[in-house]
Amino acid sequence: xxxIEREHLLSDLAEAYATAAAGQxxxxxxxxxxxxxxxxxxNAVTEVAVGEGALVxxxxxxxxxxxxxxxxxxxxxxxxxxxxTSTDHLPLLRRDTGPAGDPDAxxxxxxxxxxxxxxxxxxxxxxxxxxxxxxxxxxxxxxxxSLQALLYLQxxxxxxxxxxxxxxxxxxxxxxxxxxxxxxxxPHCRHLRLLPLSPDGVGRLxxxxxxxxxxxxxxxxxxxxxxxxxxxxxALLDDALTGADGEVxxxxxxxxxxxxxxxxxxxxxxLLDVARxxxxxxxxxxxxxxxxxxxxxxxxxxxxxGALAEAGLTEGHSYHHxxxxxxxxxxxxxxxxxxxxxxxxxxxxxxxxSAAEVAAHLVGVGEPAGSWAAPVLVAAAGEAVAGGAARHxxxxxxxxxRSTEDARERAAVEAALVRVHWRSDPEAVPRHLSSLAxxxxxxxxxxxxxxxxxxxxxxxxRHDEAMEALGAVGDLTxxxxxxxxxxxxxxxxxxxxxxPHGGDDPGDPGPGAAVDRAEEVLQRARPGDSLLVSVWHxxxxxxxxxxxxxxxxWCEKLAEEAESHGITSWRAVLxxxxxxxxxxxxxxxxxxxxxxxxxATMPPAAxxxxxxxPLAHLVLACTMTGQLARAEAALREPTPAAMRQSLFWxxxxxxxxxxxxxxxxxxxxxxxxxxxxQLAVTWGADDPSALPWRVDLARLYVxxxxxxxxxxxxxxxxxxxxxxAPRAKGMGLRALAAAYAPKQRQVMLREAMDxxxxxxxxxxxxxxxxxxxxxxxxxGEFGRAKMMGAHALxxxxxxxxxxLRRKLKPSDDTLDPAVAGAKDGLATLTDAERRxxxxxxxxxxxxxxxxRLFITVSTVEQHLTRAYRKLKISTRTELVHxxxxxxxxxxxxxxxxxxxPPSGGDKETTMRSDTT
Numbered sequence: 005x006x007x008i009e010r011e012h013l014l015s016d017l018a019e020a021y022a023t024a025a026a027g028q029x030x031x032x033x034x035x036x037x038x039x040x041x042x043x044x045x046x047n048a049v050t051e052v053a054v055g056e057g058a059l060v061x062x063x064x065x066x067x068x069x070x071x072x073x074x075x076x077x078x079x080x081x082x083x084x085x086x087x088x089t090s091t092d093h094l095p096l097l098r099r100d101t102g103p104a105g106d107p108d109a110x111x112x113x114x115x116x117x118x119x120x121x122x123x124x125x126x127x128x129x130x131x132x133x134x135x136x137x138x139x140x141x142x143x144x145x146x147x148x149x150s151l152q153a154l155l156y157l158q159x160x161x162x163x164x165x166x167x168x169x170x171x172x173x174x175x176x177x178x179x180x181x182x183x184x185x186x187x188x189x190x191p192h193c194r195h196l197r198l199l200p201l202s203p204d205g206v207g208r209l210x211x212x213x214x215x216x217x218x219x220x221x222x223x224x225x226x227x228x229x230x231x232x233x234x235x236x237x238x239a240l241l242d243d244a245l246t247g248a249d250g251e252v253x254x255x256x257x258x259x260x261x262x263x264x265x266x267x268x269x270x271x272x273x274x275l276l277d278v279a280r281x282x283x284x285x286x287x288x289x290x291x292x293x294x295x296x297x298x299x300x301x302x303x304x305x306x307x308x309x310g311a312l313a314e315a316g317l318t319e320g321h322s323y324h325h326x327x328x329x330x331x332x333x334x335x336x337x338x339x340x341x342x343x344x345x346x347x348x349x350x351x352x353x354x355x356x357x358s359a360a361e362v363a364a365h366l367v368g369v370g371e372p373a374g375s376w377a378a379p380v381l382v383a384a385a386g387e388a389v390a391g392g393a394a395r396h397x398x399x400x401x402x403x404x405x406r407s408t409e410d411a412r413e414r415a416a417v418e419a420a421l422v423r424v425h426w427r428s429d430p431e432a433v434p435r436h437l438s439s440l441a442x443x444x445x446x447x448x449x450x451x452x453x454x455x456x457x458x459x460x461x462x463x464x465x466r467h468d469e470a471m472e473a474l475g476a477v478g479d480l481t482x483x484x485x486x487x488x489x490x491x492x493x494x495x496x497x498x499x500x501x502x503x504p505h506g507g508d509d510p511g512d513p514g515p516g517a518a519v520d521r522a523e524e525v526l527q528r529a530r531p532g533d534s535l536l537v538s539v540w541h542x543x544x545x546x547x548x549x550x551x552x553x554x555x556x557x558w559c560e561k562l563a564e565e566a567e568s569h570g571i572t573s574w575r576a577v578l579x580x581x582x583x584x585x586x587x588x589x590x591x592x593x594x595x596x597x598x599x600x601x602x603x604a605t606m607p608p609a610a611x612x613x614x615x616x617x618p619l620a621h622l623v624l625a626c627t628m629t630g631q632l633a634r635a636e637a638a639l640r641e642p643t644p645a646a647m648r649q650s651l652f653w654x655x656x657x658x659x660x661x662x663x664x665x666x667x668x669x670x671x672x673x674x675x676x677x678x679x680x681x682q683l684a685v686t687w688g689a690d691d692p693s694a695l696p697w698r699v700d701l702a703r704l705y706v707x708x709x710x711x712x713x714x715x716x717x718x719x720x721x722x723x724x725x726x727x728x729a730p731r732a733k734g735m736g737l738r739a740l741a742a743a744y745a746p747k748q749r750q751v752m753l754r755e756a757m758d759x760x761x762x763x764x765x766x767x768x769x770x771x772x773x774x775x776x777x778x779x780x781x782x783x784g785e786f787g788r789a790k791m792m793g794a795h796a797l798x799x800x801x802x803x804x805x806x807x808l809r810r811k812l813k814p815s816d817d818t819l820d821p822a823v824a825g826a827k828d829g830l831a832t833l834t835d836a837e838r839r840x841x842x843x844x845x846x847x848x849x850x851x852x853x854x855x856r857l858f859i860t861v862s863t864v865e866q867h868l869t870r871a872y873r874k875l876k877i878s879t880r881t882e883l884v885h886x887x888x889x890x891x892x893x894x895x896x897x898x899x900x901x902x903x904x905p906p907s908g909g910d911k912e913t914t915m916r917s918d919t920t
Contacts, residue, residue: 009205013196017049021167025135029161034171036198037314038267039235042171058135065145076150120156128164135165143172151183200232209237225254231316239263261331267315278308283332284344288361289321296351345369359383367399378408392569394428415443419453427571430610444473451477455495462502463612465646498537502650504687519549526558531566531574543581548693550729556585576606583621590767593804596625616652620659627663630806635663654683677701692724692732702739711743734759738772746782770799829875840867845883
């Protein structure tokens with residue numbers, strides 16, 4: 005292979021040899037970076053010399069032998085003895101055993117210049133017979149006495165047939181500077197410098213192994229990665245030559261990395277030291293920092309940095325490729341790396357570097373640092389949290405906790421650690437609460453950290469300790485910092501939720517004001533920055549007020565932010581709220597999925613007393629979808645004893661009662677519903693929407709033959725604040741209807757149908773249609789009963805209400821399949837016809853439709869006649885398959901009549917609504 009971009013140097017060497025062979029001695033210093041091709045260049049000229057009959061003596065220096073006096077001279081004499089059969093030219097030297105254990109190796113007493121004279125004379129005598137080439141490779145590692153000998157020889161070969169060739173990275177060792185200066189000041193010395201290959205030279209080198217056009221295409225990128233180091237270019241090709249037909253691309257792989265490490269290990273050890281320092285510090289490296297890390301003087305550091313750049317490994321203070329930096333770090337012994345990181349952290353801190361830069365090295369070491377490090381680590385943790393790197397924040401804070409003995413500082417650090425755990429690993433929170441509580445009792449926590457402690461203790465069911473912590477801060481509602489005042493109110497509300505004290509809080513606003521306040525809380529909320537308990541409470545308020553769309557929208561918005569920042573606790577709670585919304589909409593499959601996801605995102609142990617919420621949602625969803633075994637398995641999940649003292653307990657009990665009712669364990673269900681009610685009333689949590697225990701109990705009483713008690717319970721349910729909300733009232737009317745005779749029942753069920761249709765609860769609406777079907781059969785209205793049953797079945801199947809679906813038995817005389825095609829006619833209906841068809845499909849009579857739309861019965865009949873013709877149907881019953889009822893939400897309410905026991909007759913006291 006050609007010596008690319010080295011041709012002129014080979015010519016210079018050949019010329020120097022020719023001059024020397026003619027009797028005018030010459031010295032050539034072949035200098036260049038690691039693996040720049042020095043040895044190959046020297047070998048090329050020695051081959052020429054050997055071909056012309058010259059004697060070539062060689063020596064190779066190394067770090068391992070750099071302390072052996074005259075080690076290089078000894079190698080040269082070994083080479084001479086191996087190539088000559090006569091010993092006539094060996095000097096009369098002392099035969100003491102040399103340092104290498106060779107009796108023929110010359111030794112030198114202090115101040116003994118005679119030996120150097122003898123050595124030179126032997127070599128000059130050899131040159132008298134034939135040209136002599138003396139080659140010393142890696143001369144920068146030669147021992148000092150050998151360097152003296154080489155300089156001694158250089159001064160005596162001006163008129164001898166001797167070529168002295170010295171090669172190495174001379175510039176990398178400051179100690180060799182004087183040697184190089186002395187060597188190159190002589191007129192018969194040539195300094196030949198091998199520079200890195202240019203991009204064109206890299207292209208030529210590539211062309212030796214791949215197609216020329218590919219070599220030209222890859223030359224620039226290969227040069228950028230290798231820095232023009234020939235050995236690295238070859239290694240790059242070794243990694244890249246994996247495609248067929250020579251299709252390659254610059255790929256940094258194992259060969260390149262190993263070649264880079266070889267460059268460092270075969271060089272001056274200080275190159276490796278500086279390379280490791282650069283790898284440890286990374287982009288923040290500077291010449292001054294590196295100097296402090298490796299303990300070199302500034303001049304030496306600059307020389308070594310230059311040598312690394314010349315070797316093609318670095319540019320400035322950065323590696324050309326991150327894989328090389330990673331390899332240098334991996335190659336660095338752990339103890340050395342730790343020492344470098346520790347020094348780097350302290351030097352960076354003293355130099356005013358950012359907390360994040362300093363903390364990266366402290367955490368990399370992992371050992372406690374001095375007291376100066378704790379504030380730096382806390383500041384870095386804050387930056388890490390803001391950047392979404394919660395795991396690094398935990399590492400910083402845990403190290404800060406081990407790096408300080410100050411009680412107040414430790415308390416603040418541990419509180420910060422709890423905050424981060426709430427974001428990323430809620431299961432880790434409990435292990436810090438005891439020490440944090442002790443710090444609070446000792447007065448080492450500020451107000452914000454004390455409130456955090458109170459909420460965390462309450463979450464884990466340690467209510468007495470939580471109350472103690474809350475009492476320690478006093479009343480903060482009028483604190484100058486409004487955020488702290490809001491924090492205090494939210495913490496107090498959360499503690500009341502975790503252990504209610506009974507009765508209504510006199511400070512609680514009315515339903516309308518509560519919704520407004522909830523919206524304000526959610527508008528200010530930011531995952532991780534706002535209080536999770538405040539957001540959870542606000543979303544529950546919206547759900548209780550039938551603001552399901554608003555609650556769902558807020559969940560989606562906040563969940564996206566929580567997901568992007570990796571905030572586990574928020575994701576889990578928001579997913580649980582989604583399960584609650586799905587249950588209120590009758591989307592049972594989604595409710596089950598969200599409840600399971602909530603428990604998977606945050607394990608049950610991390611939920612503390614709040615685990616009752618996702619478990620209750622899971623039990624309800626599984627029960628309603630007919631997955632009774634899964635519901636039972638959820639009920640077998642262990643729950644903390646303290647949950648029985650929280651408002652999550654009646655929520656859980658109500659769900660368990662629904663399951664017991666579904667498996668026909670009526671007495672167990674009765675006990676759970678009654679206990680739910682007692683706790684709800686006693687604890688001031690009697691919410692007809694969120695906890696409709698009276699409705700559940702009333703339905704059970706009807707089946708047990710106790711309609712009077714059922715009517716009394718539903719009347720109480722409807723009279724509660726919020727009992728007139730569409731969903732709460734619709735559920736109540738359905739339960740109340742079951743306690744009356746069919747004619748009276750039908751009136752209430754129709755009103756419940758409108759209410760539930762407006763609320764969007766498809767599951768409850770399906771039950772109303774099923775009840776209307778049964779009532780129609782009881783009244784002999786078989787056509788209407790069939791239509792209502794079909795509606796119920798469709799809704800039950802749509803919302804996966806398997807328990808209800810099993811009870812519904814569709815008629816055997818199914819509709820003609822051609823009816824399905826009639827749906828296409830819907831697009832041809834006018835708005836007026838569509839409104840009439842919509843109400844007719846929901847079971848209203850022509851007179852009822854006329855009353856609702858304020859048109860005559862005759863007009864209704866005309867609209868229906870035209871619609872039947874367009875839809876290609878002939879009976880009212882077929883409408884159910886064409887325009888099935890949907891859980892439309894947000895229907896505009898017009899008037900709500902007082903609800904009470906109906907007086908009989910066909911007159912309805914229903915809520916009128918615009919259903920278009």
